Amino acid sequence: MNAEEFLVSVRAVVEHSEHFREDGFEVKQYQGFRTVHFCRTAVIRVVELKKGPRLELADRYFGRSEVAGLDSYRKPINGWARIELSDASAEAILRGAQNVYEQCYLDEPVEHFGCCSRYGQCSDEKKCVQPDRDLARGCSYKRNLENGRIFYGKNRNED
Numbered sequence: 001m002n003a004e005e006f007l008v009s010v011r012a013v014v015e016h017s018e019h020f021r022e023d024g025f026e027v028k029q030y031q032g033f034r035t036v037h038f039c040r041t042a043v044i045r046v047v048e049l050k051k052g053p054r055l056e057l058a059d060r061y062f063g064r065s066e067v068a069g070l071d072s073y074r075k076p077i078n079g080w081a082r083i084e085l086s087d088a089s090a091e092a093i094l095r096g097a098q099n100v101y102e103q104c105y106l107d108e109p110v111e112h113f114g115c116c117s118r119y120g121q122c123s124d125e126k127k128c129v130q131p132d133r134d135l136a137r138g139c140s141y142k143r144n145l146e147n148g149r150i151f152y153g154k155n156r157n158e159d
Helices: 003-014 087-107 117-123 133-137 140-146
Strands: 025-029 035-040 041-047 054-058 074-077 080-084
Touching: 003 035, 003 041, 003 087, 003 133, 025 117, 035 087, 054 087, 117 140
Parallel strands: none
Antiparallel strands: 025 035, 035 041, 041 054, 054 080, 074 080
16 A cells, blocks of 8 residues: 555545544644544644655554554654555554544534523423534533433522
8 A cells, every 4th residue: 555545544534534624624734744533633644655655643643553563664753653554554554543532522612602592402302402503512511411410490400
């Protein structure tokens, strides 16, 4: 697998993530390498070398994955582990890519607020009904609902 095929495959895999959105996947070109960003977080670098492409993986996300057990995996330097691009390394990275994407989604900064105008409907259904998932991530009342604490409506159980 070459670098282009690898990048196309990464995108194809993460597109099936639960929280995937178009602006959550980006490849930026720099001098001598490209960086793959999941939810504005750099997770993979593709470095073009004379002997072939090398991957650098954000250890924070890939350090405990099966990729770390491959022979060509090198310990991280400054938070980036190095591994040769091969079919085996690509397959291992692709198997973990959705989990990495979801973790980046959860790690992405979000603006917090108390609740939105749907709090009554959320209370009655005992779950967040906000259709905008990104907005719902910042809702404090959603966390209360997830913990069984309902402050409004017919299911109220808190004073």
